[in-house]
Amino acid sequence: MKIRRLKAIAVKEILQIWRDPRSLMIALLMPFTQMFLLGYGVTLDLKHIPVCTFDREASQNSQALLKHFEASSYFAIVRNVRTYPALTAAIDRADCKIAIVIPPDFSERLNDSGSSSVQAILDATDDNTANIAFGYALAVVSGYAAEVALDALSRQGHQFQQIQPMTVQSRVWFNEDLESRNFIIPGVVAVIMALIGAQLTSLTISREWERGTMELLISTPVKPSEVMIGKLGPYLVLGWIDAAFCLMLAALWFEVPFRGTILTLFVTTTLFLIVVLGIGYLLSVLIRSQIGASQIALLLTMLPTTLLSGYVFPIDQMPMAIQDITYLVYSRYYVTIIKAIFLKGADIPALAAPILFLLVYATAVMVLAARAFRKSLD
Amino acid sequence: MFGRITNMLIKEFIQLWRDKWGRFRLIAPPVIQLLLFGYAATFEVYHVPTAVLDLDRTQESRELVARFTSSNRLNIVRRAQTQDEIDAVIDRSDAAVALVIHAGFANLLRKGETAPLQVLVDGTNSNTALIALGYINTIAARFSQDYAADLAQRTLGIRGMTELIQVTIEQRPWYNPDFNGRWFFVPGVIATITLVMVVNLTAFAVVREREVGTLEQIMVSPIRPAEFILGKTVPFFVVGMGIAGLVTIVGILWFQIPFVGNPLVFVFGTMIYLLSLLALGLLISTVCATQQQAFATNFFVVNPLFTLSGFSFPISSMPDVLQWLTYINPLRYFLVVIRGTFLKGIGVGILWPDLLAMAAIAAVLLAISILRFRKSLE
Numbered sequence: 001m002k003i004r005r006l007k008a009i010a011v012k013e014i015l016q017i018w019r020d021p022r023s024l025m026i027a028l029l030m031p032f033t034q035m036f037l038l039g040y041g042v043t044l045d046l047k048h049i050p051v052c053t054f055d056r057e058a059s060q061n062s063q064a065l066l067k068h069f070e071a072s073s074y075f076a077i078v079r080n081v082r083t084y085p086a087l088t089a090a091i092d093r094a095d096c097k098i099a100i101v102i103p104p105d106f107s108e109r110l111n112d113s114g115s116s117s118v119q120a121i122l123d124a125t126d127d128n129t130a131n132i133a134f135g136y137a138l139a140v141v142s143g144y145a146a147e148v149a150l151d152a153l154s155r156q157g158h159q160f161q162q163i164q165p166m167t168v169q170s171r172v173w174f175n176e177d178l179e180s181r182n183f184i185i186p187g188v189v190a191v192i193m194a195l196i197g198a199q200l201t202s203l204t205i206s207r208e209w210e211r212g213t214m215e216l217l218i219s220t221p222v223k224p225s226e227v228m229i230g231k232l233g234p235y236l237v238l239g240w241i242d243a244a245f246c247l248m249l250a251a252l253w254f255e256v257p258f259r260g261t262i263l264t265l266f267v268t269t270t271l272f273l274i275v276v277l278g279i280g281y282l283l284s285v286l287i288r289s290q291i292g293a294s295q296i297a298l299l300l301t302m303l304p305t306t307l308l309s310g311y312v313f314p315i316d317q318m319p320m321a322i323q324d325i326t327y328l329v330y331s332r333y334y335v336t337i338i339k340a341i342f343l344k345g346a347d348i349p350a351l352a353a354p355i356l357f358l359l360v361y362a363t364a365v366m367v368l369a370a371r372a373f374r375k376s377l378d
Numbered sequence: 379m380f381g382r383i384t385n386m387l388i389k390e391f392i393q394l395w396r397d398k399w400g401r402f403r404l405i406a407p408p409v410i411q412l413l414l415f416g417y418a419a420t421f422e423v424y425h426v427p428t429a430v431l432d433l434d435r436t437q438e439s440r441e442l443v444a445r446f447t448s449s450n451r452l453n454i455v456r457r458a459q460t461q462d463e464i465d466a467v468i469d470r471s472d473a474a475v476a477l478v479i480h481a482g483f484a485n486l487l488r489k490g491e492t493a494p495l496q497v498l499v500d501g502t503n504s505n506t507a508l509i510a511l512g513y514i515n516t517i518a519a520r521f522s523q524d525y526a527a528d529l530a531q532r533t534l535g536i537r538g539m540t541e542l543i544q545v546t547i548e549q550r551p552w553y554n555p556d557f558n559g560r561w562f563f564v565p566g567v568i569a570t571i572t573l574v575m576v577v578n579l580t581a582f583a584v585v586r587e588r589e590v591g592t593l594e595q596i597m598v599s600p601i602r603p604a605e606f607i608l609g610k611t612v613p614f615f616v617v618g619m620g621i622a623g624l625v626t627i628v629g630i631l632w633f634q635i636p637f638v639g640n641p642l643v644f645v646f647g648t649m650i651y652l653l654s655l656l657a658l659g660l661l662i663s664t665v666c667a668t669q670q671q672a673f674a675t676n677f678f679v680v681n682p683l684f685t686l687s688g689f690s691f692p693i694s695s696m697p698d699v700l701q702w703l704t705y706i707n708p709l710r711y712f713l714v715v716i717r718g719t720f721l722k723g724i725g726v727g728i729l730w731p732d733l734l735a736m737a738a739i740a741a742v743l744l745a746i747s748i749l750r751f752r753k754s755l756e
Contacts, residue, residue, distance in 0.1 A: 020668065020670065020671065022666070022667070022671050022674075023668075023670050023671050023674050026671070026674040026675065026678055027674065029678075030674075030677070030678060033678070033682075034678075034681060034682070037682045037685065037686060037700065037703075038681075038682070038685050040696065040697050040700055041682070041685050041686045041691060041696050041700050042685060042691050043691060043692075043695045043696065044421075044504075044505045044691065044692075044695075045695055046692065046695060047695060048694065049694075050694065065545075089728075091552060092718075092722060092724050092728050093728050094714065110545070115545070115546070116545055116546075117545065117546040117547065117548055118545070118546075118547050118548075119547070119548050119549075119550055120547050120548065120549050120550065121550045121552060122549055122550065122551045122552065123552060123553065124551035124552055124553055124554035124555065124557055125553045125554055125561070125562055125717050125721045125722060126562050126692075127421075127422070127554055127557040127558060127559050127561070127562050128421040128422075128559065128562070129692060130551060130554075130557060131557055132509075132512075134547075134549050135512055135516075137547055138547055141545055141546070141547040142519075144545060145545035145546075148545065166442075166487065166492065166493050166494070166495055166518060166521060166522040166525065167492055167493075167494055167495070167522075168494075168495050168497055168514060168515055168518045169494045169495065169496050169497065170496075170497040170498075170499055170511055170514075171496070171497070171498050171499070172498075172499045172500075172501040172507065173468055173498060173499065173500055173501060174500060174501050174502050175501030175502055175504055175507070176501065179504060180504045180505060182501075182504065183501070183502055183503050183504045183505075184504075191681075195677050195681060196677075198677075199673055199674050199677045202673070203669060203670050203673060207668075207669070207670065210589070210590060210669075211589075290582070290586070290589075290669040290670075290673075291579075291582040291586060291669065292399070292403060294578060294582065294669070294672075294673045294676070295403050295407070295575075295578060295579075296403070296407075297673075298574055298578055298676070298677075298680075299407045299411070299574075302574060302677070302680065302681060302684070303411055303415060303570070303571075303574065304414075306684070306685075307414075307415045307418045307419055308414065308415075308418050312505070312690065313418055313419055313420060313421070313690075314423070314503055314505075314506050316427075317420060317422060317423060317424065317506075318417060318418050318420070319417050321417075322414065322417045322418050325414065326418075339502055340502075343501075343502050344469075344502070
């Protein structure tokens with residue numbers, strides 16, 4: 001390996017990056033736009049769930065119950081319907097996710113037998129929202145029931161001070177306020193880095209083939225490993241800049257607590273960038289058409305990184321076979337690493353396992369890429 | 379004119395279908411992705427790894443632990459002996475949740491005072507943590523209620539407060555009675571895969587001609603801009619319908635997702651959706667000079683489209699500005715159409731605003747790209 005040849009390749013690649021200002025601009029703007037769009041858009045917190053009410057009794061009791069729903073910040077009453085078809089239409093049109101139906105004999109049954117019930121009609125197409133919404137509705141109705149019960153007891157002359165024999169005191173570690181932002185933003189950084197990396201390098205070699213400059217490159221004495229390192233070097237620098245933007249936005253703008261060290265972050269991020277850029281490079285070596293390389297790069301990065309990396313969908317809830325497959329998704333390791341560095345303040349020894357996986361990945365990709373390139377020379 | 383378009387169509391089809399590798403790229407990825415992501419995307423939380431520390435060792439504490447053990451939502455992985463052991467278990471992520479019952483728990487209960495149950499939660503994944511806390515609270519509340527009823531009976535001689543006044547809420551989950559997460563996500567994955575594949579294919583179509591230099595050849599031929607656009611879109615429309623049809627059939631047969639709606643409405647909606655995707659791809663290809671640029675733009679555009687669509691993150695929870703942005707996202711509307719026709723069985727009567735919006739997006743984008751293309755010809 002000669003430094004002079006390496007430098008020549010790197011200079012050529014830098015020139016190529018420089019002469020395509022649009023691609024460069026996209027690469028540098030990507031962290032900002034994506035961090036803002038994803039950072040604010042990716043939220044699982046449910047507030048103001050749209051709810052319809054169908055009060056078939058319209059009594060003091062039923063109104064009091066609905067007042068409880070009105071007061072809850074989890075719900076926003078969007079409509080009071082008067083007929084069953086109107087309610088069906090509201091759910092069908094997704095105007096509301098949940099409808100509270102109070103039966104015409106609500107108070108009567110409450111007075112006669114002391115027990116009464118209301119109905120919650122849920123749009124369960126979105127099962128997660130429906131489940132959580134029902135949980136909140138349950139809490140609202142329990143609150144109402146406790147109020148009515150206390151009222152009745154005190155009217156009977158009982159002094160019932162305590163209604164809850166046991167309380168749950170929960171202490172949350174690592175993400176004290178259970179802010180979904182704190183767990184999602186580090187994942188967003190990983191996703192953006194994976195996308196940028198693949199996008200930067202996956203066309204580098206196929207472009208040379210399509211434009212016919214490959215033959216020129218072959219006729220020079222340059223070695224495959226020199227081409228690889230010379231081509232990846234400039235993109236690694238670009239990747240560092242992008243990573244710095246993303247990480248600074250995460251820590252300073254989105255105020256995700258940063259408990260680790262910059263050194264750990266730098267080492268792991270560099271390793272991840274090498275893997276990501278290397279995969280892109282390998283693809284561009286293997287697939288000689290740019291459209292083919294892009295197609296496969298999209299396939300390997302965008303959806304797997306968002307769906308199989310544990311960035312929002314917990315891996316331990318997936319079927320075993322799919323869990324095994326996630327070991328192949330390199331972003332998975334960086335998602336684990338970056339969350340642990342940010343929230344747990346993990347250091348390199350604590351992250352030994354995912355770092356090792358990334359190292360293996362990086363080595364394998366580099367060796368494969370150098371091999372594949374050699375083959376395509378003859 | 380028809381002769382010219384037909385010739386171009388034939389050329390495009392040949393280009394797409396020529397080699398084995400190209401055919402493989404069209405068929406295998408969507409199916410593999412559907413199978414993977416159909417299983418991976420879920421927010422359901424079961425078998426949360428839980429550690430228990432019972433320092434009280436009384437009948438009451440054992441009864442409480444038994445209630446947690448019998449739930450399939452929690453999975454007791456460790457019965458710890460000391461507080462340090464519990465801390466270590468959470469720190470190493472061996473358990474996501476720990477329940478601690480301190481000495482004196484039963485004494486407090488018997489005296490009628492409030493006894494605390496301490497819960498430690500790993501908040502790194504805030505969604506799982508929230509859902510797990512919800513389960514714990516429900517189980518604890520039931521224990522508490524039962525104990526209160528018991529206490530009321532013993533001390534006040536009434537037949538338990540819960541029997542005195544009771545207001546319950548019954549759930550009626552429509553369209554997805556078992557809260558099956560797959561029913562929600564598989565249609566979404568179908569829509570997303572179609573988006574990623576079709577936009578990329580179309581975006582590269584024109585750019586490649588420009589970069590390779592065949593665009594000039596087409597320019598000197600008597601073909602008109604509108605004919606050229608038509609010749610470029612029709613093949614991808616056919617391919618897109620093929621991809622969408624393939625993943626839909628696999629989705630229905632493999633994942634057993636019910637399809638209760640009118641297939642014609644679904645096909646019609648898919649056609650309009652595809653038009654909007656083709657228009658988007660064409661627009662990207664008219665603003666980009668090289669395939670590298672097209673690829674970068676793709677990542678830049680497609681990832682937010684996917685995230686800000688309601689695929690997994692509820693639009694109603696996003697900040698207002700991002701909610702407005704979703705109105706120009708065709709995926710947002712198609713998700714309503716595909717979930718509506720699959721699960722709700724709703725028709726054009728309810729879906730027309732979404733269909734209209736997609737058609738408008740398609741028309742506007744198509745008009746812009748034809749104008750831009752004409753300009754680049756002059």
